[in-house]
Amino acid sequence: MVSLDRRQLLTLAGGLGAAAFSGGLLSGCRSSGGATTLPGIGDAMATRIDYGRAKAVPTICFGCTTHCGVIGWVQDGRVRQIEGNPKDPNTEGAICGKAQGVIQATYDPQRVVYPLKRVGKRGEGKWRRATWEEAMTEIGGKLKTLRDEGRPEELVFHYGRDKTKGFTSRWTDAFGTPNRLNRRSICSSNRRVPLMSMYGREFEWESQDLERTNYVVNFGGNPMEAYQGGLFMIRRLMDARVDRGAKLVTFEVRPSATASISDEFHTVHPASDGAIAMAMAHVILREGLQDTAFWNTWANVDLDTIREQVKDYTPEWAEGVSGVPADDIARIAVEFAKAAPACCTMSNRGSAKHYNGVQADRAIRMLDVLVGNVGKPGGFCLSTLRMWKNRYGQWGLPVIDQPGPKPSKPKPWRPGTREFEMLPADVQERVAAFPEMWQKKYFGELATPSEYPLSWHWYNMRVGQLVYPYIREGRQKVGAYISYTLGAAFGYPEANVAREVLMDEKLVPLHVAIDISYSEQAALADWILPDATALERWDAHSTNNYGLRPYTGIRQPLVEPLGEARPAQIILRDLARAIGGGMEDHFDFEDLEDYYREWYAEVPGDWETLKREGIWTDPERPLDHELYLREVPAEELVNHSVDPETKIVTADKGSKRVAVGIELDGKIVRGFDTPTRRITVQEPLYPLAAAHVGLPLDDINALELPTWGPVPEHVDLAEDRFVLTTFKWNVHTQGRSAGWKYSSEIVHTNPVFMNPKTARTLGLDEGDEVTLTVFRPAQHTYRAGEDEPVGTFTQRVRLLERVHPKVVAVSHHMGHWEQGNVARADMETPSKGEAGFGAECDADVTDRVWWSKKRGGSGGGRHLNDALPINPTPLVGGQSWFDNVVAIEKA
Numbered sequence: 001m002v003s004l005d006r007r008q009l010l011t012l013a014g015g016l017g018a019a020a021f022s023g024g025l026l027s028g029c030r031s032s033g034g035a036t037t038l039p040g041i042g043d044a045m046a047t048r049i050d051y052g053r054a055k056a057v058p059t060i061c062f063g064c065t066t067h068c069g070v071i072g073w074v075q076d077g078r079v080r081q082i083e084g085n086p087k088d089p090n091t092e093g094a095i096c097g098k099a100q101g102v103i104q105a106t107y108d109p110q111r112v113v114y115p116l117k118r119v120g121k122r123g124e125g126k127w128r129r130a131t132w133e134e135a136m137t138e139i140g141g142k143l144k145t146l147r148d149e150g151r152p153e154e155l156v157f158h159y160g161r162d163k164t165k166g167f168t169s170r171w172t173d174a175f176g177t178p179n180r181l182n183r184r185s186i187c188s189s190n191r192r193v194p195l196m197s198m199y200g201r202e203f204e205w206e207s208q209d210l211e212r213t214n215y216v217v218n219f220g221g222n223p224m225e226a227y228q229g230g231l232f233m234i235r236r237l238m239d240a241r242v243d244r245g246a247k248l249v250t251f252e253v254r255p256s257a258t259a260s261i262s263d264e265f266h267t268v269h270p271a272s273d274g275a276i277a278m279a280m281a282h283v284i285l286r287e288g289l290q291d292t293a294f295w296n297t298w299a300n301v302d303l304d305t306i307r308e309q310v311k312d313y314t315p316e317w318a319e320g321v322s323g324v325p326a327d328d329i330a331r332i333a334v335e336f337a338k339a340a341p342a343c344c345t346m347s348n349r350g351s352a353k354h355y356n357g358v359q360a361d362r363a364i365r366m367l368d369v370l371v372g373n374v375g376k377p378g379g380f381c382l383s384t385l386r387m388w389k390n391r392y393g394q395w396g397l398p399v400i401d402q403p404g405p406k407p408s409k410p411k412p413w414r415p416g417t418r419e420f421e422m423l424p425a426d427v428q429e430r431v432a433a434f435p436e437m438w439q440k441k442y443f444g445e446l447a448t449p450s451e452y453p454l455s456w457h458w459y460n461m462r463v464g465q466l467v468y469p470y471i472r473e474g475r476q477k478v479g480a481y482i483s484y485t486l487g488a489a490f491g492y493p494e495a496n497v498a499r500e501v502l503m504d505e506k507l508v509p510l511h512v513a514i515d516i517s518y519s520e521q522a523a524l525a526d527w528i529l530p531d532a533t534a535l536e537r538w539d540a541h542s543t544n545n546y547g548l549r550p551y552t553g554i555r556q557p558l559v560e561p562l563g564e565a566r567p568a569q570i571i572l573r574d575l576a577r578a579i580g581g582g583m584e585d586h587f588d589f590e591d592l593e594d595y596y597r598e599w600y601a602e603v604p605g606d607w608e609t610l611k612r613e614g615i616w617t618d619p620e621r622p623l624d625h626e627l628y629l630r631e632v633p634a635e636e637l638v639n640h641s642v643d644p645e646t647k648i649v650t651a652d653k654g655s656k657r658v659a660v661g662i663e664l665d666g667k668i669v670r671g672f673d674t675p676t677r678r679i680t681v682q683e684p685l686y687p688l689a690a691a692h693v694g695l696p697l698d699d700i701n702a703l704e705l706p707t708w709g710p711v712p713e714h715v716d717l718a719e720d721r722f723v724l725t726t727f728k729w730n731v732h733t734q735g736r737s738a739g740w741k742y743s744s745e746i747v748h749t750n751p752v753f754m755n756p757k758t759a760r761t762l763g764l765d766e767g768d769e770v771t772l773t774v775f776r777p778a779q780h781t782y783r784a785g786e787d788e789p790v791g792t793f794t795q796r797v798r799l800l801e802r803v804h805p806k807v808v809a810v811s812h813h814m815g816h817w818e819q820g821n822v823a824r825a826d827m828e829t830p831s832k833g834e835a836g837f838g839a840e841c842d843a844d845v846t847d848r849v850w851w852s853k854k855r856g857g858s859g860g861g862r863h864l865n866d867a868l869p870i871n872p873t874p875l876v877g878g879q880s881w882f883d884n885v886v887a888i889e890k891a
């Protein structure tokens with residue numbers, strides 16, 4: 001056995017990959033010093049595409065979560081170029097610059113392409129190449145033991161980006177663990193909850209009709225840089241602005257790319273979006289500009305109650321909170337309401353990732369209900385979204401569902417069950433006091449943390465940033481941990497906690513990483529199983545549609561996986577077979593294409609056409625305007641009855657009685673996916689959840705109606721304290737793209753953006769080095785109120801007008817210490833002539849990282865995330881990324 005350190009591992013990843021492909025794929029790649037080389041993107045780009053010979057294959061990009069339909073050009077067995085697929089109704093053929101990064105990720109000479117087994121201490125960076133057979137036997141054997149011993153819940157499957165559309169949940173269900181964890185709290189849970197609480201589970205994401213809109217009020221949304229669906233949105237919005245003079249108004253704490261191209265950009269105090277929205281509601285009602293008929297028909301609370309609720313939220317009051325002049329707030333409210341129904345709100349993490357973010361988004365969403373633009377052309381639309389939500393065919397769409405036999409779901413951890421009895425006493429007490437609706441959904445503290453019941457009320461969004469502290473505290477025992485494309489050890493708040501827990505073999509006896517690159521997370525594994533990239537695999541595809549016409553598509557392999565990499569579905573299938581005990585019955589397929597063909601059996605047209613076109617849609621289908629007014633078809637009205645008071649219509653569905661619609665003007669229409677079939681502006685779940693977790697009922701987060709309250713630690717912020725906000729760049733996909741050479745050549749560092757006035761006050765100038773010390777939040781969150789700072793980091797100042805004077809802004813996905821030369825910007829290994837491989841394949845990666853310190857450059861930026869506090873918003877658990885209070889000192 002030969003043991004290798006990280007330096008040699010990267011060598012291995014490249015060199016051995018080459019050995020396996022020395023025939024076909026390596027035709028254009030030279031070797032050096034006798035070693036065969038792995039094909040690198042630099043080499044792939046060296047010759048022009050010959051469109052006469054190249055083959056165009058449609059697929060779905062996975063450069064980010066927008067998931068655009070694209071066409072890959074393949075020549076000589078290698079993907080050369082990505083273009084847009086004009087058949088994708090969301091993009092209509094547009095793509096962004098990051099799409100080419102997927103090619104680079106595929107041909108990265110430092111990519112992991114063989115199963116690797118740790119041979120040193122965990123985290124020491126010593127590995128050896130293993131066979132798949134050995135990996136499956138050893139890992140499968142250990143997982144089998146957990147299952148055979150009746151403790152399957154000790155397996156934790158934690159993913160970062162899982163777009164297998166239910167394949168991994170099939171696997172964890174078959175294994176018997178509820179612990180399929182995600183990163184939704186890091187990302188979008190705070191903005192999904194307001195939508196689901198108002199419109200129901202079906203509508204967790206909106207599809208504003210930007211193509212037809214005349215007016216958009218944007219509360220911190222940033223589709224020009226980083227927004228799920230941003231490309232779809234901004235293209236439509238730009239068309240509307242050019243064609244009809246539609247207006248975009250943005251409230252932001254810094255001049256983001258979206259703020260900068262807006263017709264109006266107002267710099268606001270952090271976490272004041274909800275205050276502005278409440279004041280706009282005040283003005284709309286004061287001026288009588290509301291759509292009373294719409295409100296009275298569809299809102300679950302009367303207008304007088306809302307008038308009372310917003311009466312003190314005047315524009316003058318909001319000016320004091322946000323810094324936006326009262327006259328502007330009032331004018332924008334009037335312009336917005338007068339543009340109705342062809343107007344809409346827009347918001348994303350900018351408004352939602354705060355202590356008060358859930359309430360802020362509720363207030364913002366209430367504006368749409370007030371002016372009656374919901375579902376209207378040019379308004380705030382809720383499309384039928386993912387065809388995957390359409391399991392019952394209720395929208396007249398083909399049902400797209402995985403082939404059987406499906407495993408049953410794990411059973412909830414009710415009082416009296418073995419799993420429940422193993423929980424800490426205080427947790428048992430809290431859960432036992434929960435209402436029945438939550439007891440039926442409770443699966444332990446990792447999957448359904450009892451202190452955050454609204455993170456799993458509608459569906460399991462989890463609170464990923466608490467997983468590691470909870471494991472360390474012993475809230476749940478872990479027998480094995482699988483990281484699937486997860487970057488917690490780098491990108492989570494207090495990422496050092498994730499690393500400490502993953503390093504501890506008593507807490508995590510087995511850690512398996514399924515990944516493409518040698519990430520910081522994978523570096524702490526016992527096994528690394530190499531996944532196929534988006535260009536080498538099959539995946540089902542669905543996303544919300546901004547064209548308001550449902551569609552689906554298929555991700556298909558353009559080339560074979562490099563080296564011995566395998567698609568995650570094959571890795572999981574083989575693990576299921578190694579574990580056995582009936583688990584393998586749910587993975588009874590040999591060929592992934594056959595599996596997906598069966599999965600798509602109900603999609604009209606034949607499979608070959610879908611593969612050729614990449615996308616299926618029904619061009620004759622009416623657009624998804626006013627879905628709530630669609631009549632419920634007769635076949636759904638089995639033994640139906642209408643409640644005389646609420647007008648809710650219930651009917652038989654199999655053995656159950658379910659609500660199917662609401663009676664309106666003598667017709668039975670769909671309504672919304674809520675208990676009342678109306679829009680839940682007044683939501684009793686918030687105070688209910690607060691009462692059960694001990695949050696004071698007068699806290700901002702516990703109130704039934706939309707409201708606004710400050711972030712506790714921002715109140716009376718001292719003169720020498722500032723709010724640190726983080727952001728993402730448009731050429732990067734968080735930390736995942738740091739190894740993409742073109743993206744990193746454009747953006748490879750993360751200065752501290754600061755208003756020049758602030759800099760003057762602090763005696764700072766452009767380029768000065770400063771140290772930021774980050775403090776813990778004040779209340780109702782993880783380790784709240786502790787005096788000890790969370791951490792510090794040092795970086796250079798960059799002066800930028802129109803950053804809020806009390807804000808500093810730093811992007812938070814730089815400063816890698818793994819993931820290859822480009823991500824680390826250190827050209828440490830392999831370097832040309834030293835390792836004797838790879839260099840000739842892509843000298844860009846090995847020798848031309850001009851921003852490396854070795855070359856006198858700035859290096860790869862600073863890692864921030866150890867210094868950012870774990871800070872879940874009460875009840876929902878979304879990370880309050882933008883509330884950080886910092887002190888700034890010249891370094």
Ligand code: SF4
Nearest residue numbers: 061063064067068096
């Ligand atoms: S927006 Fe995302 S999915 Fe679309 S082309 Fe760019 S990287 Fe790919």
